[in-house]
Amino acid sequence: MKKAISPELGRAAMRALFIERSPLGPLKVMAKHVGRFFQIPLPMFKPYVVFGPEAVRKVLVTERHKVLWRNTDPVTDLLDRGVLIVDGDEHDHYRKLMEPPLHPARLADYTQMMISQTDRVTSQWRDNETVDMLIESRKIALLIIMQTLFSRDAWDDLPHIWNPILKAIEYISPGAWIIWRNMPRFGFRKPLKELDDYLFGIISDRRQKIEDRLSPTVHGQNDLLQHLIDAGLTDKVIRDQMLTMLIAGHDTSTALLAWVFALLGLHPETLKQVINEVDTTDKPQLLDHVIKESLRLYPPIHIGNRRIAEEMDFDGDKVPKDERLFYSIYLTHRDPEIWENAEDFCPERFAHGRKTPPMSYIPFGGGPRSCIGAALGQAEARIVMTRLLQTFNFEPVNPFQIHPHMGATLEPHPGVMMKVKRRTVISNQ
Numbered sequence: 001m002k003k004a005i006s007p008e009l010g011r012a013a014m015r016a017l018f019i020e021r022s023p024l025g026p027l028k029v030m031a032k033h034v035g036r037f038f039q040i041p042l043p044m045f046k047p048y049v050v051f052g053p054e055a056v057r058k059v060l061v062t063e064r065h066k067v068l069w070r071n072t073d074p075v076t077d078l079l080d081r082g083v084l085i086v087d088g089d090e091h092d093h094y095r096k097l098m099e100p101p102l103h104p105a106r107l108a109d110y111t112q113m114m115i116s117q118t119d120r121v122t123s124q125w126r127d128n129e130t131v132d133m134l135i136e137s138r139k140i141a142l143l144i145i146m147q148t149l150f151s152r153d154a155w156d157d158l159p160h161i162w163n164p165i166l167k168a169i170e171y172i173s174p175g176a177w178i179i180w181r182n183m184p185r186f187g188f189r190k191p192l193k194e195l196d197d198y199l200f201g202i203i204s205d206r207r208q209k210i211e212d213r214l215s216p217t218v219h220g221q222n223d224l225l226q227h228l229i230d231a232g233l234t235d236k237v238i239r240d241q242m243l244t245m246l247i248a249g250h251d252t253s254t255a256l257l258a259w260v261f262a263l264l265g266l267h268p269e270t271l272k273q274v275i276n277e278v279d280t281t282d283k284p285q286l287l288d289h290v291i292k293e294s295l296r297l298y299p300p301i302h303i304g305n306r307r308i309a310e311e312m313d314f315d316g317d318k319v320p321k322d323e324r325l326f327y328s329i330y331l332t333h334r335d336p337e338i339w340e341n342a343e344d345f346c347p348e349r350f351a352h353g354r355k356t357p358p359m360s361y362i363p364f365g366g367g368p369r370s371c372i373g374a375a376l377g378q379a380e381a382r383i384v385m386t387r388l389l390q391t392f393n394f395e396p397v398n399p400f401q402i403h404p405h406m407g408a409t410l411e412p413h414p415g416v417m418m419k420v421k422r423r424t425v426i427s428n429q
Contacts, residue, residue, distance in 0.1 A: 051331035060367035082244030137257035265396030295363035
């Protein structure tokens with residue numbers, strides 16, 4: 001049953017917040033001392049938190065009908081009817097439309113483009129320059145997702161859309177609005193309108209090409225935008241899906257790439273081994289294990305936010321209807337009852353296959369609403385990381401200053417600073 005939060009535990013949680021500079025610290029303290037079910041005891045904000053394979057399976061699979069993805073948070077304001085935040089038949093309809101262009105079978109169509117976009121970004125680097133791999137990863141991820149989903153070469157667009165996209169991410173990131181939902185949100189209207197205008201412009205351009213018989217479909221392409229237009233959706237609903245995929249798709253890839261660099265910077269021997277591997281083999285297994293371990297330690301979507309439509313029971317602990325429920329992927333991935341040396345970076349744990357309970361490793365969610373682009377995102381990380389490590393040497397700068405920041409995704413802050421130098425011999429693998 002739910003345990004009372006003692007003053008001592010409250011103080012321990014506050015100490016963890018100070019030390020880790022993130023709400024993840026107090027969450028870990030609560031999980032350790034209270035268990036897999038607890039309620040956050042803040043004024044005007046008392047969500048229930050669950051984690052662990054059984055709870056996650058209940059939320060995402062067996063009793064998913066009892067939770068609503070649509071809530072009253074800013075993400076609903078921003079994405080409106082986006083596939084990520086609608087329920088029932090509406091969600092299923094949009095997802096069915098969006099699955100074909102994101103199917104793993106399409107990866108071969110995108111591989112060379114991903115390499116080219118990576119080279120485009122790194123062409124701006126100078127030897128012995130220090131770059132922030134959080135920023136550089138975002139550039140690469142944005143170029144890739146715009147080309148993949150909308151057949152849009154966004155290289156010249158980046159200066160114009162960079163700030164609007166960052167403001168959109170900030171708009172939906174945790175903040176004081178959690179407690180004061182109707183608080184004024186200054187500084188967002190103009191950049192969010194600029195982002196809308198940009199997306200509506202892409203839609204308009206595509207419709208014009210269709211009228212002029214210059215549709216990408218005619219040229220053998222069949223991207224997400226074309227699927228949405230062919231389905232007869234309105235421009236507004238298409239915009240909602242585009243913005244959902246743009247924000248969710250590129251921000252998760254950004255976080256993953258940045259964390260891989262952050263962790264390799266902290267473990268130089270593993271970095272050397274990965275470089276040797278990508279230079280000598282077509283199928284770098286260690287890199288794959290590093291990516292999976294990065295996703296375990298720092299899953300981009302670290303916590304799920306749901307609204308309860310019908311009372312739920314978690315081993316005798318109940319969450320009433322209409323309450324807010326968080327299911328924590330981050331805590332599930334660090335549960336010491338499941339993972340040996342759960343807090344340690346250990347890519348080798350994936351070398352011989354996972355021997356953990358189902359739903360204990362869910363970096364892209366699980367069940368019918370798991371991330372629609374999960375396979376593509378992991379493939380993107382492997383392709384981009386391989387290209388970067390084959391073409392540049394990376395020397396970490398102050399790697400021990402990095403800490404996780406709970407934004408729209410879980411990002412390494414204040415950044416991942418790396419001194420870069422182009423390699424004189426580039427692998428042909």
